[in-house]
Amino acid sequence: MEIMQVTGSLVCSQRVPGLEHWNLRVLRSPKGKLSVAVDPVGASPGNWVFTASGSAARFACGNxxxxxxxxxxxxxxxxxxxx
Amino acid sequence: MEIMQVTGSLVCSQRVPGLEHWNLRVLRSPKGKLSVAVDPVGASPGNWVFTASGSAARFACGNxxxxxxxxxxxxxxxxxxxx
Amino acid sequence: MEIMQVTGSLVCSQRVPGLEHWNLRVLRSPKGKLSVAVDPVGASPGNWVFTASGSAARFACGNxxxxxxxxxxxxxxxxxxxx
Amino acid sequence: MEIMQVTGSLVCSQRVPGLEHWNLRVLRSPKGKLSVAVDPVGASPGNWVFTASGSAARFACGNxxxxxxxxxxxxxxxxxxxx
Amino acid sequence: MEIMQVTGSLVCSQRVPGLEHWNLRVLRSPKGKLSVAVDPVGASPGNWVFTASGSAARFACGNxxxxxxxxxxxxxxxxxxxx
Structure with a gap:
């Protein structure tokens, strides 16, 4: 799992069905790379978080x-x- | 998930059976790396999109x-x- | 999926059972990294191809x-x- | 699997359900990249360990x-x- | 799949249950990165091998x-x- 910082949210009106209704956060790695993650814990901008990737990401959001x-x-x- | 920009489409007449009939988009990462993605949302060149990889990619296209x-x-x- | 160029074939007499009988191609990424892929479509050296990785790679070869x-x-x- | 060194532990009071109760170690790769891993073997700071990623990581912790x-x-x- | 060279073996008395009894080889990529792999084919130091990663790695060792x-x-x- 990776250590990243929340930098903001993503606004996407047009999404695939399996990603509707989720808050999508923009995260920045310590090296500056940006990624997008589903947020089931309610993180705020500035928070440092750890992330699960791959199939663990699907299970980690509870669905x-x-x-x-x-x-x-x-x-x-x-x-x-x-x- | 990654943030990428659509740069064009890929023409491949010879494909494996599980990829026939799909629109394949060429995407460019912020660092310039090119990738190929299935497009179930109808993105246009120039659009910024986010992408799902791994097993999530198979589910995200609905099949x-x-x-x-x-x-x-x-x-x-x-x-x-x-x- | 990635864009790569076929550079040749790999000869391996000693393989695990699940990879016997397959043509194995050596591919080169635009940055020069070499990889080995199963080839169900009959690509030739010099061809540009796109590749599926992860669990999609297992399904893409039909078995x-x-x-x-x-x-x-x-x-x-x-x-x-x-x- | 990767070779990494344990550098410390992570304290996270707010976690997704599937990661409660686990010791989370901070690991450093030989190139200095930090990652977070579940620790089912009881490693101590300074130990060199090898790690399983992807779906193997879920199975490797026994659950x-x-x-x-x-x-x-x-x-x-x-x-x-x-x- | 990646092309790597076997450089040696790893001695780990304390392992998770799903990795007991396996020979673990240390491999080096052409760029010098070290990884650890299960060896079901009996490779020797100096051999060039190709590796399967992800879920294919679990199946490739026959179990x-x-x-x-x-x-x-x-x-x-x-x-x-x-x-």
Missing amino acids: PETHTDLTIGGIIDFWEPDG | PETHTDLTIGGIIDFWEPDG | PETHTDLTIGGIIDFWEPDG | PETHTDLTIGGIIDFWEPDG | PETHTDLTIGGIIDFWEPDG
């Missing part, structure tokens, strides 16, 4: 009929170096 | 028997910074 | 028991800029 | 209902050049 | 319960330019 390849899996509170 | 790994999921109207 | 992650989906006749 | 795309598959004791 | 995302699919004898 495997959702045609996403990237879903926000959780909002990062902080990151513990452990050592 | 999981379609042998694609990339499908246009929607046409981007605009992109809201949210903040 | 999901084929253990490939990359299959040629069609031979590109030409590429129409549309605009 | 395919876990919505992960990256799971630690084992702790590397040492790496034998064989030659 | 889809194996939690791998990369499996050696065959040993390359030689590579025929065809032209």
Whole structure:
């Protein structure tokens, strides 16, 4: 899973059926690459999140009929170096 | 899911059975990489779209028997910074 | 799906059972990266093709028991800029 | 599967249901890229591990209902050049 | 599928159940990236091989319960330019 930051939302009136009704967030990787993810946790711009990709993305939004390849899996509170 | 721009269409008379009859669009990533996607939404050249990859691509075109790994999921109207 | 050019064939006498009997083509991406793909369409060296990856690659060769992650989906006749 | 080093843990109070209760480790690739993985083997910071991605990640943690795309598959004791 | 060279073996006493008993090879891509693969064909260090990734990797080792995302699919004898 990847660590990304929420930068905003995407407005798409014309979508395939399996992606209607979902909030789509624009995420930015630490290297600046933009991606689009389904957001089942309610993340806000500026939040750091981790994402699940591939078939895990479909299951992570609670409905495997959702045609996403990237879903926000959780909002990062902080990151513990452990050592 | 990725943000890409439609640049044109692909003409392929010889295809595997699971990809016949589909419009195939050539897409360009922000970094200039070209990809080919199935288009179930009717995007036009110049449109910015987001794409679903992997197994989600098969489901996103409404028929999981379609042998694609990339499908246009929607046409981007605009992109809201949210903040 | 990706756009690649066929550069040759691969000779492998020792293979896993799910890849016996298939023609394996060596493909080169526009950036020069080499990959190996199952070829159900009969592409020739020099042909530009598009490829399906992931689970779509297994289905695209007509037999999901084929253990490939990359299959040629069609031979590109030409590429129409549309605009 | 990839070779990565454990650098710490991730604290996320707000997660999707399929990732509750799991230890999430932050891993660093040899090139410095950070990823997040489910840890079913009990790795410690500093350990070198190998990871399974994609659908294998869901199965590797012993419960395919876990919505992960990256799971630690084992702790590397040492790496034998064989030659 | 990718072309890689076997560089050695990996010793991991602590593994997830779905990867016990398998020989794990360290492979190097032409660009120098290291990966770990299950080896059902008995490759030796120095051999050039091609690999199957994703769900094909699970099937390629003959047991889809194996939690791998990369499996050696065959040993390359030689590579025929065809032209």
